Amino acid sequence: MTVSYENSKAVFQGIKAAGVTSLSAMPETWLGLLLHQAEKDPDVTLIQVAKEEEAIGIAAGAYFAGERHVLLMQNHGFLAAINGIVSLAQLYSVPLCMLIAFRGHWGEPYPWHTRGGLVTEGVLRALGIPFEYARDPLTVGRQIHEAYTLSQSSLSPVALLLTRDLMED
């Protein structure tokens, strides 16, 4: 299985169409192709972090600055960022629009991804974070826009799970 170039492009175009001008990311395989596009785009500021929890702080800074910001991470990175999500974003009513590569779920061949994959939805529910699944390149752009819109109106974290159907050919 390889990462879908066309669908990575669709996700990046969706991010751009949502008016997003700033991205924070921890690179991972499924996100690689779209991050390459972000790197080449002069209208997008891409901030690569050392660990995902940092991105929660950077996203809060971007929000205070009035910048339209989206976070890109793997679900294991989401798990690593939980205290920042709870004790910065939720505590201070700071919106987060998180696009999360949903590894370790349906069709996952790699054992090391599976434990994180199996708990991701439960953790999102426990945190009260609304989430949706992105499976189709034709609708992912609309879903990104909707996720961003809800994060801003609810002043809360919102997650869009980028599934295997979307990210692999």
Place this chain on the structure above:
Amino acid sequence: MKRAECIAMLYPEIDDRLVVTIMGACAQELYDLGHRENFFYLQHAMGLASSIGLGLAMHLPAERVVVLDGDGSVLMNLGTLATMARYRPKNLVHIIFDNGSLLSTGGFDSHTTSGITDLAAIAKAAGLEHVSRADTIMEFGEAVLAAFARNDLSVIVAKVSAVGPNHYGMDLALPENAFRFRRWISGRRPAKS
């Protein structure tokens, strides 16, 4: 040297800067001098004050940003020093008050006690070019003046004693602080079309 003395020295110089503080004593000591709308106190999420400062500095190049950090918080997010070094916003001054103690959570020794771990050396090795260390209030004042005049990313590690205020509390709900901080910033920018 006490952190409260350092913050009191800084106070007249930061009325036009975006200031992000860590939790506990550091936040309280700044607040007690008189809250301003350009101050944001991160009362939890240890380690992320520096990341908020980085996000502010990178997206607001016309503003000047000051982070008031601590050794315990920096030790929780050492990666931030490398991320800062990589993007190197010119408008960010990162002040780390190193009291060698997790003062606000019971006074346990942090890893920097007795100079075992040298945060200034870590910052330098992370790739931050302008790192200074202050052991006295005079040195602190000089380091701050140099950093504010430099127009480049600067880190100051200030060795302070492990003492804090004898009270805690603010007349400022946490989301209220966030809303007002953001509004203060937006009021300084020309409206985006």
